[in-house]
Amino acid sequence: MKTIFTIGHSIHTLDNFxxxxxxxxxxxxxxxxxxxxxxxxxxxDKQILFFFLKKNNFKIFKKQIKY
Numbered sequence: 001m002k003t004i005f006t007i008g009h010s011i012h013t014l015d016n017f018x019x020x021x022x023x024x025x026x027x028x029x030x031x032x033x034x035x036x037x038x039x040x041x042x043x044x045d046k047q048i049l050f051f052f053l054k055k056n057n058f059k060i061f062k063k064q065i066k067y
Contacts, residue, residue: 014043018056028059036062
């Protein structure tokens with residue numbers, strides 16, 4: 001059975017964020033945010049986050065959730 005984790009960026013740096021993913025053997029990230037940016041943490045913007053995760057061998061997908 002597969003396990004699904006949820007994670008927020010909180011105040012983590014990008015390196016700490018990816019280390020958390022690695023710690024729990026997470027290699028696929030699905031971004032379900034309706035607004036894929038943060039006005040408080042620049043690196044959590046979609047383009048920056050996706051680039052860094054791909055560079056570090058994570059698979060990343062964007063899934064638009066409609067309410």
